[in-house]
Structures are given as structure tokens and as C-alpha cells.
Amino acid sequence: MMTETTLEDFLSALASRAPTPGGGSAAALIGAMGAGLISMVCNVTLGKKGMEEVAAEMRTVCAESESLRVRLTSMIDADIAAFDGLMSAYRLPKGTDAEKAQRSAAIQQSLVAATQTPLGCARACAEVIKLSQRAAQHGYSGVISDAGVGVLAAQTALRSAALNVQINAPLLADRAFAAQASAELEELLAQGARTSEAVFALVRSRLVQAPV
Amino acid sequence: MMTETTLEDFLSALASRAPTPGGGSAAALIGAMGAGLISMVCNVTLGKKGMEEVAAEMRTVCAESESLRVRLTSMIDADIAAFDGLMSAYRLPKGTDAEKAQRSAAIQQSLVAATQTPLGCARACAEVIKLSQRAAQHGYSGVISDAGVGVLAAQTALRSAALNVQINAPLLADRAFAAQASAELEELLAQGARTSEAVFALVRSRLVQAPV
Numbered sequence: 001m002m003t004e005t006t007l008e009d010f011l012s013a014l015a016s017r018a019p020t021p022g023g024g025s026a027a028a029l030i031g032a033m034g035a036g037l038i039s040m041v042c043n044v045t046l047g048k049k050g051m052e053e054v055a056a057e058m059r060t061v062c063a064e065s066e067s068l069r070v071r072l073t074s075m076i077d078a079d080i081a082a083f084d085g086l087m088s089a090y091r092l093p094k095g096t097d098a099e100k101a102q103r104s105a106a107i108q109q110s111l112v113a114a115t116q117t118p119l120g121c122a123r124a125c126a127e128v129i130k131l132s133q134r135a136a137q138h139g140y141s142g143v144i145s146d147a148g149v150g151v152l153a154a155q156t157a158l159r160s161a162a163l164n165v166q167i168n169a170p171l172l173a174d175r176a177f178a179a180q181a182s183a184e185l186e187e188l189l190a191q192g193a194r195t196s197e198a199v200f201a202l203v204r205s206r207l208v209q210a211p212v
Numbered sequence: 213m214m215t216e217t218t219l220e221d222f223l224s225a226l227a228s229r230a231p232t233p234g235g236g237s238a239a240a241l242i243g244a245m246g247a248g249l250i251s252m253v254c255n256v257t258l259g260k261k262g263m264e265e266v267a268a269e270m271r272t273v274c275a276e277s278e279s280l281r282v283r284l285t286s287m288i289d290a291d292i293a294a295f296d297g298l299m300s301a302y303r304l305p306k307g308t309d310a311e312k313a314q315r316s317a318a319i320q321q322s323l324v325a326a327t328q329t330p331l332g333c334a335r336a337c338a339e340v341i342k343l344s345q346r347a348a349q350h351g352y353s354g355v356i357s358d359a360g361v362g363v364l365a366a367q368t369a370l371r372s373a374a375l376n377v378q379i380n381a382p383l384l385a386d387r388a389f390a391a392q393a394s395a396e397l398e399e400l401l402a403q404g405a406r407t408s409e410a411v412f413a414l415v416r417s418r419l420v421q422a423p424v
Contacts, residue, residue, distance in 0.1 A: 015255070023357050023360070033223065076219065145379055149239060156242075
């Protein structure tokens with residue numbers, strides 16, 4: 001499990017010529033970091049005197065961001081599995097017509113997984129961006145910059161995951177599924193860009209007022 | 213050392229109410245991932261037949277991105293040290309005038325470090341963004357999406373590190389240093405935004421032409 005390696009070893013593996021972990025796992029990890037930072041903002045706010053009014057909201061946001069963090073963390077390895085599945089399919093024999101048909105079917109099956117996995121990552125990141133708005137509005141000002149890093153991370157992870165959908169969707173034989181995935185992705189990207197910049201601007205405005 | 217913890221444990225620590233690791237360490241890690249992905253693009257390209265023409269360029273880019281990866285990785289722990297130093301200074305006794313003066317001097321000393329550390333991170337990320345342009349131009353098209361994730365990661369890490377400079381610089385008694393740091397940061401942010409979007413657009417255009 002890639003999630004059980006150290007940061008140091010993960011970074012070395014990322015930099016190596018091995019195809020995995022690559023951009024897809026990096027997107028999932030950056031998204032999980034975004035979710036984790038939103039949880040942190042909630043957890044710190046919950047420990048502050050004078051912030052009791054927002055405690056219920058912070059508890060709700062934190063429960064959702066923790067669930068998203070778990071989902072995104074699992075996608076670090078899911079991306080590797082999807083990539084390996086696709087590579088195995090491409091390596092199947094293609095000597096006879098029967099082999100060619102079998103290989104083609106296996107490739108298509110793997111492409112569906114290699115499209116759904118990053119699409120799921122993009123969806124989860126879009127949820128993190130929405131949550132970051134509530135954390136940036138109500139979170140303790142002393143950790144508001146962490147909400148800012150969280151929303152930037154989630155937005156970058158969303159755009160990164162999108163690249164992997166955009167690579168694989170054009171190769172899908174199931175054009176209806178490909179069109180549906182692309183349309184959903186464009187909506188997630190557009191909404192993500194709008195919301196994340198609004199949240200970042202909110203963070204910047206609250207940064208100025210932060211207590212010394 | 214935070215770099216010796218597993219991804220899973222790092223993410224849990226990030227999400228917890230403990231102040232470190234926080235946004236500063238997250239910025240350094242995301243920046244290191246950006247550098248690592250640029251190295252990966254170079255390393256994969258160097259192993260491809262027919263790409264010999266760009267081998268020297270890929271070797272140069274990779275040497276620089278690997279050096280930046282090491283620097284950014286070390287900043288994961290450097291950010292924690294800078295934050296802990298500042299917190300220790302704030303906790304110094306302030307009963308007498310002598311104690312107040314001593315505490316004030318310690319806070320100022322720690323604030324310089326807590327400004328220089330994220331500024332160094334922002335500088336390194338700006339370098340990663342510049343390198344990503346060369347990787348996106350000359351890298352093997354089969355891994356070009358990884359250059360895209362790399363440049364997005366570096367740009368988000370730059371903006372994230374900037375938040376920590378912007379928190380600490382206003383509190384510096386040395387106004388000349390604060391002004392200099394802020395001016396340099398604004399230049400890094402402006403240049404980073406321009407270059408990273410140009411590189412991302414280049415990646416998107418090469419994505420379309422990627423071999424099936």
C-alpha cells in the first residue's frame with residue numbers, strides 16, 4: 001500500500017521513471033491534504049473558547065471532510081490499480097482475431113475504471129471545495145490560512161484528476177458514458193474554479209484581520 | 213522527522229487539532245511533489261527511444277528538479293521548526309520589563325525565520341514552475357499530464373507558502389526586511405501565475421495529440 005510508505009519514499013517513487021505513482025496518485029494525495037486541512041481548521045476552532053456558536057457547524061463540516069479524506073486517501077492506491085489494469089490489458093496477446101477481440105474488451109473495461117477513478121477523485125475534491133467555504137467563513141481566524149491552503153490544494157487536485165479523465169475518456173468505445181463523464185467533469189471544473197477563488201478571496205480578507 | 217512518517221499518519225496529523233503539521237508543511241510537500249513529477253517526466257523521456265534529441269535538456273532539467281525536490285522536502289520539517297520557535301517565543305515570561313524586552317526580541321527573531329522559511333518555499337516553487345515549462349515542451353507525450361499536475365502543484369504550493377509570508381511579514385519590526393520580502397513575494401506570485409497557466413495550456417494542447 002502506497003499510503004503506508006514514508007513521505008520521503010513516496011516522493012522518490014514519484015520522481016522515478018516508474019509510471020506509478022504518477023499524477024493520478026499525486027492528485028488524490030493533494031486532495032486528501034486539502035480535506036485534512038479543512039478538518040484541522042474545524043478541530044482547532046472546536047477547541048477555542050468563544051467559538052461555541054459555530055461548534056455545531058464545525059462538527060458537521062469536520063465529519064464530512066474526514067469522510068472525504070478517507071475516500072481521497074484510498075484513491076492514492078486506486079489510481080495505481082487502475083493504471084496497472086490498463087497496462088496489463090495493453091500487454092495481452094494480439095496474435096489471433098479471438099485474442100485481439102479479448103484484448104480490446106479488456107482494454108475497454110480497464111479504460112472505464114481508469115476514467116471512473118479520476119472522476120471520483122474530481123467529485124470528492126469538488127466536495128472539499130464546498131466544505132472549505134464553510135470552514136473559511138466560520139473557522140477560527142488564527143488558522144484561517146490553513147483553510148486557504150486547503151482550498152487551493154482541493155482545486156489543484158480537481159484540475160489534476162481532470163487531466164486523467166481527459167486522457168482516457170476519448171479512448172472509450174462507450175461514447176454515451178464518455179460524453180456523460182466529460183460533461184460532469186466540465187461542470188465540476190467550472191464550479192470548482194468559481195468557488196475556490198471566492199473562498200481564497202474570503203481567506204485573504206480574514207487574514208488581514210487575524211489577531212496578532 | 214515528519215518526512216519519515218507514512219502518508220496515512222501525515223494526513224491524520226494534518227487533520228488533527230495540533231498546529232503542526234499545517235499549511236506551511238503542506239505547501240512544502242505539495243511543492244516537492246511538483247518537483248518530483250517534473251523529474252518523473254524527464255526520467256521517463258530519457259528512457260524513450262526516438263527522444264535522444266532532448267536527452268541533454270531532460271538531464272539538465274532533472275538535475276535541477278531533483279535538487280529542488282530535496283530542498284522542498286527539507287522545508288516540511290523546517291516549517292514545523294519555524295512555527296515551534298515562534299510559539300516558544302510567545303510563551304516566554306513577560307512579568308518584568310527585562311522579560312518583556314527579551315520576549316519581544318525572541319518573537320522578532322522567530323518572525324524573521326517564520327517569514328524566511330515560507331519565502332524560501334515560494335522561491336523554490338517558482339523555480340519548479342520555470343522548469344515545468346521545459347519539461348512540458350520537450351517531455352514524452354505519454355507522461356505530459358504528469359507535467360500538468362506538476363505545474364499545478366508547484367503553483368498551489370507557491371500561493372500557499374505566500375499566505376504564511378503574508379501572515380508574518382506585517383508583524384516584523386524590521387520594516388525594510390518586511391517590505392523587501394513582500395515585494396519579492398508579489399513578483400514571485402505574479403510571475404508564477406503567468407507561467408503556470410501558460411504551461412498548463414501547453415500541456416492541454418499536447419494532451420490532445422498524445423498517442424493512443
